[in-house]
Amino acid sequence: MSETTTTDTTEDLRARALKLDAADPLAGRRALFALDDDGVYLDGNSLGALPVHVPARVQDVLTRQWGELRIRSWDEGGWWTAPERIGDRIAPLVGAAAGQIVVGDSTSVNVFKAVVAAARIASGAGEGRDEILVDATTFPTDGYIAASAARLTGHRIVPVAPDEVPAALGPRTAVVLLNHVDYRSGRLHDLPGLTAAVHAAGAVAVWDLCHSAGALPVGLDEHGVDLAIGCTYKYLNGGPGSPAYLYVAERHQAGFDSPLPGWNSHADPFGMTPEFAPADGSVRGRVGTPDIVSMLTLEAALDVWDGVSVDVVRAKSLALTDFFLECVEAYAPAGRVTSVTPAAHAERGSQVALRCDEAEPVMRRLIERGVVGDLRRPDVLRFGFTPLYVGFADAERAARALAEVLAETPAAA
Amino acid sequence: MSETTTTDTTEDLRARALKLDAADPLAGRRALFALDDDGVYLDGNSLGALPVHVPARVQDVLTRQWGELRIRSWDEGGWWTAPERIGDRIAPLVGAAAGQIVVGDSTSVNVFKAVVAAARIASGAGEGRDEILVDATTFPTDGYIAASAARLTGHRIVPVAPDEVPAALGPRTAVVLLNHVDYRSGRLHDLPGLTAAVHAAGAVAVWDLCHSAGALPVGLDEHGVDLAIGCTYKYLNGGPGSPAYLYVAERHQAGFDSPLPGWNSHADPFGMTPEFAPADGSVRGRVGTPDIVSMLTLEAALDVWDGVSVDVVRAKSLALTDFFLECVEAYAPAGRVTSVTPAAHAERGSQVALRCDEAEPVMRRLIERGVVGDLRRPDVLRFGFTPLYVGFADAERAARALAEVLAETPAAA
Structure with missing residues (x-):
């Protein structure tokens, strides 16, 4: 040249x-966003940039809600209901109607909840389904956690490239765990087609949305996804290590049998009863006390999506x-x-x-x-x-x- | 009168x-602390008060570490090593030498890690140990989570009052999960004596320190506790829903087999290998990406303990x-x-x-x-x-x- x-x-x-x-x-x-013109930030797929209004909102959480109202904020400040409320803010970004997403815990912990619960849903639907198919090119934590879920529930892991999922499906398939977008190559997988194939085989589809939510339409409800998880610190800009989310399609909520049934997922959490009775709805995906400072940082950050x-x-x-x-x-x-x-x-x-x-x-x-x-x-x-x-x-x-x-x-x- | x-x-x-x-x-x-003289705050056993210096420190985390350094803070800002570093800050408050405590996740999630790992340690020590003894007066989440752990690992739960633990111990006992202080009555249980009795029976002792850490000496190392968990938002004043911690005694770390082996507990987390290889030390208790905003809020709050x-x-x-x-x-x-x-x-x-x-x-x-x-x-x-x-x-x-x-x-x- x-x-x-x-x-x-x-x-x-x-x-x-x-x-x-x-x-x-x-x-x-x-x-x-807090960005200057000195550089070009192309790592928002790892850590989204800071929305400029967030620090002032977090100051209010710390100084007024925690510092002055203290324990009263659990009710008056809306702390207790934050996981569902923020889930409903994320819902339209991933094509979900309200009441199906709950925020809290890390992505890895949510993968565990989803895979164990999906395996239980599949067991409920029939005998002999003992395989969990996992994207062989997945972000490693999904594979490690799926292997632990398989070990604890008596399933075996079948690693498979997403393209080869249709051929690998069969009467032994219980659950298929896939990434919507591959973290390394940036390849977008065919969520509608693969979900339909998983369903045609009688299995349960779990999608990891870490690299797609906030970047492209997901259409969870439209495409009949069963369960999904995702982080909030990439395209959603929720802050470093901000809480992840769990989607449980409404039709599966009554059968969602969590391996982490903490007191926050109880039908009457303040009843303090020794027997566990699960709450209805997305609340069933909660575990322990919500991590309020990070959670309300995320809630503030989501304002950048208003009207988008x-x-x-x-x-x-x-x-x-x-x-x-x-x-x-x-x-x-x-x-x-x-x-x-x-x-x-x-x-x-x-x-x-x-x-x-x-x-x-x-x-x-x-x-x-x-x-x-x-x-x-x-x-x-x-x-x-x-x-x-x-x-x-x-x-x-x-x-x-x-x-x-x-x-x-x-x-x- | x-x-x-x-x-x-x-x-x-x-x-x-x-x-x-x-x-x-x-x-x-x-x-x-942010307290005025208009009232008397006697709910620090539910939510500790705000240390006054915390909001400014969190502003720095948001505006400089996240807002300006962004992704560089994972290394330069010490984000990546925060779980172990903050664990080492908590360690002296509960009588643990450094390198045995890691911070992250909720108390409930840590109860799950500890009970499953303890059951696996007990299985490794001999056959026929199929019982998990759980404090019948426990804060409910411990019981719910222990029941889930038992279901997934093929154990059965035996609810027992702490006083009656010695009589209930036997050759079938794998794990005993107890609260150091009862959340309702405020009763302090005999951690040294009960731990010794659990060990004499060949079982593994897991203690929940939520209501004792920061209020009284615990002596984890001195009394030979095997595993422990606790929250940080009560007497430790870490903020609403701040991350919990997990103690794994050094002698158990090599055998700590986590049910939540997320990428953060991998020996080479950025190697992104499909096979899981656990890290050495307390890091093995980590799961997913640490929740930095809450975690560094806690770290700042712990300054109130300096010299105490x-x-x-x-x-x-x-x-x-x-x-x-x-x-x-x-x-x-x-x-x-x-x-x-x-x-x-x-x-x-x-x-x-x-x-x-x-x-x-x-x-x-x-x-x-x-x-x-x-x-x-x-x-x-x-x-x-x-x-x-x-x-x-x-x-x-x-x-x-x-x-x-x-x-x-x-x-x-």
Whole structure:
């Protein structure tokens, strides 16, 4: 590529970025977040940025609700009902009607509740279902926790690539645990089609939404998902390690038999009776005392979603990742990076993963320049595109920085 | 009692309270908490008061660590190692050497980890141990969770009063789950003696420290406790629903086989390997991503313990509850309240529980007067004495208010 062509290309792409940003219906949302223009934050798929109004809201939780009202806040401050109330705030973002999502505990703990409960639902539906199919490419914790659930409930784990799930389903399948978007490649799996296949085999579908909620439409109710879990600190911007959530479809709530029946899931929690009697509804997914400071931090953070359409988010996400890939193609030295994120929109989440032999030094240098993505060892560069606060000029700038860093970093032998 | 006698008694008790407060080595700690002199807060055994320095520290976590450093705080801000670091802060308060306590998840979730792991340790020690003994007077969540653990591991639950544990122990006993202090009566159980009896029977002892940690010496290491759990929002003042902790004695760590083996307990969490390989040490008790905002709120709150001796706390606690009982005896109309908290120091925690037929309206009216205790249905008034911020004048004032409220509240027929 000649110097002239490069300059022309750069000018063209920068001009297009500015036009795209000017036409972006979500452009105004960026001001809701604590972001400066010194860098480009493309790690919102790991930790979402801070919404600027959150610290003041948390101060109120600490100084007035805890500091002054103290124990009265459990009732008067709405602490006790926070898990269901915040679940209902998340519900429209994942296509769920109210009353089916409860917030609390970590994603791992919710995977445990969901997989054990799903195995029990499957046992109730018939004999001989002793297999739990787990996405072989899953984020590891899902696999570790599913294996523990299988061991405790007398099931066996069958690791299977999501594409191969239909062929692996059979009369022995009890539960299928899948990721909506793969954390490494950014591949979006076919939730409607796979859920239908799981149901056709008489099994129960559990979906992990960590990398899709807040980035694209999920349609839990529409597609008949049985159980789902997800974190709230990525595209939902709830804060570091903020509480996760559990979705139990209304039709399964009466049969939801939790392996963690803490006092918060009791029909009469303050009755303090020695016998457990489960509450109705999403409350049944609760366990212990809710972690109020983190939970109300998340609740405040969810305000950034007021008035946002997930379809608009999805359209921008696809346009952003398309544009970033185009810029990388135009700028990066040939052969140094290869996208492992699918080109087809139907198979793409909201991140771009690039395979690169020099991934570790390249990401280190990018971060030094203020372009923050992350690394999945050994050779994947991950760039997350959060449509609420990443723009097209950010994408162009990140691709340009990547090309510069690649040019400075010798190719591995 | 004549009017004159009552006045004399009141003057005498008030004068003694002032003397006791003047001689209290912990009196200066009260200023560390957000408390005013309008009321008496005796519900620190449910929700500890706010330490005044905490909101500023949490602001830093939100605005700088999350808002500016974002993902870098996992390393640079010490987020990743917070569960073990904060565990080591709690350790001296419960008589544990460093490296045995990890913070995270709710008390209920930690009860589950501890009971399942204890059952596995017991199975490893020999065949035929299929019973889990559980305190029949326990806070209900411990019983519910232990029953779930028993169901999943093929054990059966034997409910037993703590006094009767020695007689109930036998060759079938795998695990004994006990509360150090009973949440309702405030009775302190004999942790050293019962632990020794459990060990003599070849079983594993799990202690719930929710109502003792921060109020009296526990001596986990000294007394050879196997596993323990506790909350941090009562006497430890960590905030509403702050993360709980898990103690695994060093000798059991290599055999600690968690039912919740999330990625945070992996020997190489960022290796993202499909096979689970547990970390060494207390880290093995972790599960998912730590809930940073709540966890660092707790960490800040623990500063109030710097330089405090738990023995001094215990001495004040006993003096406070003695004095409160004496004031209640002197002031309250005869026969209206009866202490269910043991008179013997060796059997008393840091709360006073009074049985009262009119408990509900009495507590409501006390709270209206600014004396905040709580109610355990149907007939128990609970008054928690947190030695770091409750004084002797507070105890006298609360007893006087109680007597006034009882005089105004007609006795039940």
